[in-house]
Amino acid sequence: MYSDIVKNHFANPRNVKEIPGATAVAEADNPVCGDIMKIFVNVVDGVFCDVGVKTRGCPAAVAAGSVLSEMLIDLPVAEAVRIETRVVDRALGGLPRNKQHATDLAVDALRAVIHQFQSERLP
Amino acid sequence: MYSDIVKNHFANPRNVKEIPGATAVAEADNPVCGDIMKIFVNVVDGVFCDVGVKTRGCPAAVAAGSVLSEMLIDLPVAEAVRIETRVVDRALGGLPRNKQHATDLAVDALRAVIHQFQSERLP
Amino acid sequence: MDPIIYLDHAATTPVDPAVRKAMDPWFAQDFGNPTTLYAHGVRADEAVEGARQTIAHAIGAQRPQEVYFTAGGTESINWALKGIALERVRGHILTSAIEHSAVRETCLWLAERGFELTILPVAHDGVVDPAEVRRALRSDTILVTLMHANNEIGTIEPIEEVGSVLTDSEAAFHVDAVQTVAHLPIDVQQLRCDLLSASGHKLYGPKGTGFLYARSGIRLGPLLHGGGQERELRSGTHNVPGIIGLAKALEVSTRLLETETQQLTALSRRLIDGILERIPGATLNGSTERRLPSNVHFTFENTQGEALVLGLDLAGICVSTGSACSTVSLEPSHVLKAIGLSDEQALASVRFTLGRSTTEEQIDAVLEVLPEEVNRLRAMSPRAL
Amino acid sequence: MDPIIYLDHAATTPVDPAVRKAMDPWFAQDFGNPTTLYAHGVRADEAVEGARQTIAHAIGAQRPQEVYFTAGGTESINWALKGIALERVRGHILTSAIEHSAVRETCLWLAERGFELTILPVAHDGVVDPAEVRRALRSDTILVTLMHANNEIGTIEPIEEVGSVLTDSEAAFHVDAVQTVAHLPIDVQQLRCDLLSASGHKLYGPKGTGFLYARSGIRLGPLLHGGGQERELRSGTHNVPGIIGLAKALEVSTRLLETETQQLTALSRRLIDGILERIPGATLNGSTERRLPSNVHFTFENTQGEALVLGLDLAGICVSTGSACSTVSLEPSHVLKAIGLSDEQALASVRFTLGRSTTEEQIDAVLEVLPEEVNRLRAMSPRAL
Numbered sequence A, B: 001m002y003s004d005i006v007k008n009h010f011a012n013p014r015n016v017k018e019i020p021g022a023t024a025v026a027e028a029d030n031p032v033c034g035d036i037m038k039i040f041v042n043v044v045d046g047v048f049c050d051v052g053v054k055t056r057g058c059p060a061a062v063a064a065g066s067v068l069s070e071m072l073i074d075l076p077v078a079e080a081v082r083i084e085t086r087v088v089d090r091a092l093g094g095l096p097r098n099k100q101h102a103t104d105l106a107v108d109a110l111r112a113v114i115h116q117f118q119s120e121r122l123p
Numbered sequence C, D: 001m002d003p004i005i006y007l008d009h010a011a012t013t014p015v016d017p018a019v020r021k022a023m024d025p026w027f028a029q030d031f032g033n034p035t036t037l038y039a040h041g042v043r044a045d046e047a048v049e050g051a052r053q054t055i056a057h058a059i060g061a062q063r064p065q066e067v068y069f070t071a072g073g074t075e076s077i078n079w080a081l082k083g084i085a086l087e088r089v090r091g092h093i094l095t096s097a098i099e100h101s102a103v104r105e106t107c108l109w110l111a112e113r114g115f116e117l118t119i120l121p122v123a124h125d126g127v128v129d130p131a132e133v134r135r136a137l138r139s140d141t142i143l144v145t146l147m148h149a150n151n152e153i154g155t156i157e158p159i160e161e162v163g164s165v166l167t168d169s170e171a172a173f174h175v176d177a178v179q180t181v182a183h184l185p186i187d188v189q190q191l192r193c194d195l196l197s198a199s200g201h202k203l204y205g206p207k208g209t210g211f212l213y214a215r216s217g218i219r220l221g222p223l224l225h226g227g228g229q230e231r232e233l234r235s236g237t238h239n240v241p242g243i244i245g246l247a248k249a250l251e252v253s254t255r256l257l258e259t260e261t262q263q264l265t266a267l268s269r270r271l272i273d274g275i276l277e278r279i280p281g282a283t284l285n286g287s288t289e290r291r292l293p294s295n296v297h298f299t300f301e302n303t304q305g306e307a308l309v310l311g312l313d314l315a316g317i318c319v320s321t322g323s324a325c326s327t328v329s330l331e332p333s334h335v336l337k338a339i340g341l342s343d344e345q346a347l348a349s350v351r352f353t354l355g356r357s358t359t360e361e362q363i364d365a366v367l368e369v370l371p372e373e374v375n376r377l378r379a380m381s382p383r384a385l
């Protein structure tokens, strides 16, 4: 059912941590299945230099958060804006059809944290 | 499905013959399944001294005719009148539920031949 | 095993050794429920999906998802017919006079529940005329259901031609292919059908298995409601060993199809010719050209079918009479009456259906025993031939 | 076989070795169709009737003819409910909020088709109150359907008491006993039910088998129309090996029932106590007294069920979440919601169902791995316990 990549990320999720005093923090949730994902980012010179992800959710959600965190590190925020669900899905080796909500959750959390970061910078 | 007695009578039916110049001859048929049975009897002093049965029908019908013919030989006509379907059924070791029409056929043929014999004797 | 001569393959077939072997690990080893999340169940799920692909491929389905697993031909047929009809609430249904009772009784049940039913006659050889289908078709016809080949007399129906007649109709076209899947080449695109039913035990697969092909997009309700297996259309825990066995059986049969067709054609020819040569008052029923290679069906005048069956059985030969699927009824077969036989003729008929293990020696043995048995019965009969 | 720890016996069970052995000769050797006339088929017929007697005896049926063979629990249930309802055209149906989806979806389908449906609530422990049944009963109630024990939380329902409530009612009483036949003593006279459904693969029998008990005299229409097998009520060629296997499985289970109940009670007690001792924020769902000996069902706060299932799977432990019969749906189980769990709690729940091969060592292994996995997930969660 799950690809080996998903299982690997689920068993050993990357960057599971809170970042005290992070540049931005945001959370997203899926009201249908109750999954929640919280992303912490430190941004330096417009680049994600540190990322933490905490997830409570199904294995696909955990894996999506984990693989997203790997993608983000060292990525300019301007490029992260372009990350869509199918990018995350591809990075996971494909999710089962009824698990697309997991990549939705990760991308929602990403958008939220970018929004948070950008609104903080506004005057 | 069929008792060994039925199979034995079907495989080796007794008294399959026509009796030329028989005292009485009669036929019965089952309009539903098309089986027919013809009985020939010679009666001497009110006793069946020879019986012939010809049947076209299912194994149960063939066996019923055969076992009936055995019962009849040396039996007084007055006693044969009392032969009912369950007597034939018992002699066959019991027929399957949907095969009762076979004993009906045999008893119909018997009644017909007795009737034939009796009406011949009338003035 | 008794050294019996089994000539009743249209009633059921033995499970092929390769099929048994394929089923084996799924009973007690990889016994997981395919809808579970853990690897043990996922393995079963993958095997089930593999089986679906095998079957889809064998019948020319466009996608594996068009194949749904059931517990047999009767379930597939009931599902197809009721799933189409009850979903549409009202309408007209078209079928033939020689359908298997699974189709016939389901249609009659639907007729009781307000659907209108037309039962088309067939010719003496059992063939349905596509022109008759065209004439009977109505604007409110929701369903046309015909068999691919008849289980009693072996007549192969002009399904493709009927499919063409139906191309502009809204009616769903269901084909009862229980007697033909694995026995004739099957391509659902060529047949132009929307639904097709098959049964595992008629093709050397396990009893209690079957499938329904349903073209994507067709509006079909479920017959079995519940856990939502088979894409919400056929609930119930998957019979994993059965499904694996069914697919393997179809795979094996597809591989053997050509050779087997040749063998069966020759063997049934031998049986037919032998009977005609040796037994007076014997008439072959059904069609000479449009006939299943395995089917031989005769009326032996002035005999009785069941008596012949038992007579041959006592000699170790298994054949059948009537619809072969039910011994409950005494009445003559509706199929034989539909092709014009009298009750008497219908009741004096016997079906021989050859199969994978049938040999020339067996046919010759039958040709020894059968004439004797026919003669024996005729000698017992109060009628002359 | 992998050295897995299988704790999902409520989803399905492996086929017992004695069952396999009993099925063996019926695949390719004595493969005859039981409705045929020759000895080869008669042998199969006799075996099928023997199986019917075994089952009738095991459940306290008055006559073997009250037992009908089906292809599984879902079919038995669909048949019972539709066979009662469609035969009566209109009326009121009474069921509970925690039924298996086979009952639930069938009732909802009937409700769409004009039948009136009352769904009774249950208490926090999942028990239906017989007094509620009495209150909900109407003069036009045609059917009451309740499960004997719940497949998720293992609650055993007061069927006998409901049966008493119904003695003066015209309503047919159907019991979904899929989780209890062979696992609890079953006596249809004591339960006072008219219909009872069971499934083979839940009791170490083959998948794709089941039976329906229907008290003589009950007015029940067929679900599968066709050849008229099973006394005109369930058509389709008999799955002979499956039927033999089902009966054998019930025979074996009945013999083992007492010992097994003791073992399972002790083992599930050990698992429950161990979890409560080692894992904070863990709540046992269901009833403490009225509980299947094999069932352990917990909510682990601030975790996610499917993640626990996969986490345990990676450690070789098979457990399940949700209804375990369908992974299709994302929604929280209707059963857990009916006993008052929030969506969040429902989605943080896991079911362990023990079985014949479960050992103390396995339970202890679970008690090692499970707390670690719960902790791991909690450490990943953005919420505190």
Ligand SMILES: Cc1ncc(COP(=O)(O)O)c(C=O)c1O
Pocket (backbone or CB within 6 Å): C010, C072, C073, C074, C075, C077, C100, C102, C147, C149, C150, C151, C176, C178, C179, C199, C200, C201, C325, D227, D235, D236, D237
């Ligand atoms: C043409 C045809 N349709 C349907 C069926 C029913 O199949 P099953 O008995 O496997 O359910 C049969 C066999 O009995 C058949 O020959």
Ligand SMILES: Cc1ncc(COP(=O)(O)O)c(C=O)c1O
Pocket (backbone or CB within 6 Å): C227, C235, C236, C237, D010, D072, D073, D074, D075, D077, D100, D102, D147, D149, D150, D151, D176, D178, D179, D199, D200, D201, D325
């Ligand atoms: C209580 C209950 N009823 C019905 C069913 C359906 O049985 P099956 O899947 O064998 O058709 C199940 C099992 O899934 C069950 O647990």
